[in-house]
Amino acid sequence: xxxxxxxxxxxxxxxxxxxxxxxxxxxxxxxxxxxxxxxxxxxxxxxxxxxxxxxxxxxxxxxxxxxxxxxxxxxxxxxxxxxxxxxxxxxxxxxxxxxxxxxxxxxxxxxxxxxxxxxxxxxxxxxxxxxxxxxxxxxxxxxxxxxxxxxxxxxxxxxxxxxxxxxxxxxxxxxxxxxxxxxxxxxxxxxxxxxxxxxxxxxxxxxxxxxxxxxxxxxxxxxxxxxxxxxxxxxxxxxxxxxxxxxxxxxxxxxxxxxxxxxxxxxxxxxxxxxxxxxxxxxxxxxxxxxxxxxxxxx
Numbered sequence: 001x002x003x004x005x006x007x008x009x010x011x012x013x014x015x016x017x018x019x020x021x022x023x024x025x026x027x028x029x030x031x032x033x034x035x036x037x038x039x040x041x042x043x044x045x046x047x048x049x050x051x052x053x054x055x056x057x058x059x060x061x062x063x064x065x066x067x068x069x070x071x072x073x074x075x076x077x078x079x080x081x082x083x084x085x086x087x088x089x090x091x092x093x094x095x096x097x098x099x100x101x102x103x104x105x106x107x108x109x110x111x112x113x114x115x116x117x118x119x120x121x122x123x124x125x126x127x128x129x130x131x132x133x134x135x136x137x138x139x140x141x142x143x144x145x146x147x148x149x150x151x152x153x154x155x156x157x158x159x160x161x162x163x164x165x166x167x168x169x170x171x172x173x174x175x176x177x178x179x180x181x182x183x184x185x186x187x188x189x190x191x192x193x194x195x196x197x198x199x200x201x202x203x204x205x206x207x208x209x210x211x212x213x214x215x216x217x218x219x220x221x222x223x224x225x226x227x228x229x230x231x232x233x234x235x236x237x238x239x240x241x242x243x244x245x246x247x248x249x250x251x252x253x254x255x256x257x258x259x260x261x262x263x264x265x266x267x268x269x270x271x272x273x274x275x276x277x278x279x280x281x282x283x284x285x286x287x288x289x290x291x292x293x294x295x296x297x298x299x
Contacts, residue, residue, distance in 0.1 A: 003199035006192065007280065010060035023098045024084070029077035030070035030102065033059050038066035040291055041103050042132070045095065047112030048221045049205050049214070051076030055111060058134070058276050061284030064293050068103045072117075074213030076204070086216035088224050092120035099126060107291060111135055111276055112247075113221045123229035130291065131237040133226065134283055135273050138241075138248040138256035141222040149184065149246075150222060161215045172214060173206040181205070187244050187272040197277050230259035237263045238290040240283050244272040264290060 005011065017032045031052050044067050046054050052069040053076075059067050071078035073094055074086055084090050095117055099106060108128040110118030115136040122131050141150045160172040171177075182201040186194050208214045225248075237260050241253035248256075250267060257265040266286040271278045288295070 002203075003196045005057070006196060007057045007060040010063070011056055014060060014063055019102075021098070021101055023073075023101065024081050024090075024094050026073050026079045026081040028070050028073060028079075028094075028098055030068055030098075033067040033069065034063060034065050036066060038064060040064070040293055041066045041068065041106040042109050042291075043067075043095075043099050043103050043106045044069045045108075045110040045114035045118050046072065046075075047114050047135075048217055049075070049208065050112075051204050051207055053204050054200065055276055057280035058283050058287075061281050062287060062293070064295070065291075068106065070098060072114075072217070074209045074217065076207050080209045080213050086213050086220070088116060088120055088220040091117045091217075091220065092124055092126075095121040096124065096126045099128075105129070107132065109134065109287075112137060112273065113217070115226055116221065116224050119226045119229040119233065120224070122235065123232035128235060131233060131235055132240070132287055132290065133237065134240045135242060135245060135275050136239050136248065136253065136256060137221070137225045138227060138239075139225055139252040141225075141247060153218070154222065157215055157218045160211055165211070169211050172208075172211055175202060178202060178205050184246070185273045186278070187270065187274070188278045193278065197274060200277065227256060227259060230256060230263075231261075234261045236290075238286060239263060239265045240275060240286050241265060241267050242271045242273060242275050243267055243269050247273050 014033055020027050020029050042065055044055050046052055051071045055069055074080040107130045108118045109132040111134040115133040122128055160168045178201055182198045186197050188194055239257050243250050257263040268275060268279050268282050275283050
């Protein structure tokens, strides 16, 4: 990372501890943010191609909570799950076991692809008092406003998987393509914030273990959405949605919210699929109200 975070000062005040745990035969790296004795514990799951760093701006505005943020298997510092296909069922099973081992009974949070993983895990029996979905995938990616871009992405990942390994992996980590993805998602007009977003993607968007894991996760991300699981989730659920999300239109998010037994939808204006980078304070405020986390005055 070469561009300073706009949220660096807040993050510096936040205690952070790194841990590892064995789950489903693989080593999962995770980070514990905030006070160990906090009244509220949240397990936070990042999106496709990302890792735990992506959610840090939101966590910076939730200093009173204890947040457990793992890297998904095969991404960041977490090892792939050996001899397993990294499909949605496997990720959901991994999350159920991870949460049971590290933070049983925690609130569960997922961003983007993480919203599908967390919804699938909760619908499949992961016990939690509340579920939080940021930029939830509320409709098939191929039907969204950028359906053509998604189809091109399908071809891109298919080509990366079929080329000779060295060439295919280089294509999947190509910095120019990563930058195009970043530019397409960012909506802010703040030049400094855009530089930070692009630097985050340059730094963390290609830290996947191998192209097979990346292909599996991509297929899972475009083959499923939260609608599959919404009716099977009976815990209070918060959806933090963006009015300019190119992956799931806000109208689809409103329809998604109606499928849950108990859902609260918070819409954030002037932002797209990068709520966690562009409007983290607003997202954290919605989470704070939903979980009734009081603000502790600074000393």
